[in-house]
Amino acid sequence: MKQMSNIVDRIKGFLFSPSKTFDASKEDTLGTAFEFFIALLTICAVLSGVVGWLVFHHGVTMFVLVLILGIIGIFIGGLWTHIWVYLVGGRKGIKQTLKALMYGATPGCVLGWIPIVGVFAVVWTLILEIVGIGQLHELSTRRAVLAVIFAISIPLTVPYAATGTWRVGFAMESGSMEPNMHAGDLIFVQAPARTEIITYEEGEALGYKSFDEYGDVIVYRPGGRPSATPILHRAMYWVEKGEEMPDGKPAPHAGYITKGDNNAGYDQPMLGVEPVRPEWVVAVAKARIPYLGYPSIMLKKGF
Incomplete structure (x- = not known):
């Protein structure tokens, strides 16, 4: 019960007081951040499964895909993002980048399963990731924004430039x-x-x-x-x-x-x-x- 209470408190913190909460999370281990992320992802997977069953009749499929792709995506995305964090001056290590992305995923996991609202949750997630990268790597907001923009824009624009189509x-x-x-x-x-x-x-x-x-x-x-x-x-x-x-x-x-x-x-x-x-x-x-x-x-x- 206490652990659940801590998770709820952290969710509230990252949603409504992100700067303060990220500051308090600087000394967290990667394991602690991953446990929090898994808890959020499981909630998101269950709720996505419910929506998937009601709308597409594929509840189990949605649950499995959200869980598996979420875990794979956070590490691949973290490695890719860290390259740009490092290039803009981040020197606190890849663990801090992964923590920023895991904690920053809070809006996406809590609200991303809701149709339409999920779009706003994605934007909110990006904002939190920028805040997290800035706080945990002690970077200016400008540098954190640049790192995230490069991490997102290059995988989108390079394939289009090479193939001429957004759907590659x-x-x-x-x-x-x-x-x-x-x-x-x-x-x-x-x-x-x-x-x-x-x-x-x-x-x-x-x-x-x-x-x-x-x-x-x-x-x-x-x-x-x-x-x-x-x-x-x-x-x-x-x-x-x-x-x-x-x-x-x-x-x-x-x-x-x-x-x-x-x-x-x-x-x-x-x-x-x-x-x-x-x-x-x-x-x-x-x-x-x-x-x-x-x-x-x-x-x-x-x-």
């Missing part, structure tokens, strides 16, 4: 592209405006392969509908309007004929989609990392 990855949800892509893979992509799409037919003539087969794998939304689930399949060849499609019918418009490497037939008409117009293509697949797509799939479909 898609989770492979099925086995339709096996053996060259597998369910659970995280597929890294590039904006179609940044690259030339080469079809299987063209790739065979040029000797160009992507993911161990001729031609490019494209990510497209059937009909160009924003609500449509993206499909990751290979661009096989191009048809002009009126040309014969795989089912023998004339193409209603020009576009790509596509196919999953593991599928027996083409998407047109197997999946009931029309030839893929260039504007329906949202990305071109460039690389994959096994298993990293599972968190996204779990969040969408559950266990």
Whole structure:
């Protein structure tokens, strides 16, 4: 009971008197900060699980993802942030940076599970992290702000600069592209405006392969509908309007004929989609990392 009371007091302190509370936490061990963070994260995971069950019917999935990703994220994020803290003059060690992030996560853990309110909780968390870094590393507010801005902006802007798209990855949800892509893979992509799409037919003539087969794998939304689930399949060849499609019918418009490497037939008409117009293509697949797509799939479909 006393331990719970201490946790509640600390939550109040970090929320409403952060500067004073961080000052009082300078001598805390990393273990003490981690215990506090785990307590907060568990509360957040439970409440997120309740919301996940009520809204998405994936309560257990939400609980597990929040808990696991929260623990992994705090250490990876702490290491990355500390690089910038060090560059702006922070010399109190990585433990102080981790403590600043663990204690600074208080608003996100306490309020982040609430829809809409969670957005404000993220901003509040960033403010607390800035305060914590400044207090624990004895840095000016300006330097602490710079460290956090660099830590956040670079992971956002560098991938966009390299790929031309804010969404740099898609989770492979099925086995339709096996053996060259597998369910659970995280597929890294590039904006179609940044690259030339080469079809299987063209790739065979040029000797160009992507993911161990001729031609490019494209990510497209059937009909160009924003609500449509993206499909990751290979661009096989191009048809002009009126040309014969795989089912023998004339193409209603020009576009790509596509196919999953593991599928027996083409998407047109197997999946009931029309030839893929260039504007329906949202990305071109460039690389994959096994298993990293599972968190996204779990969040969408559950266990």
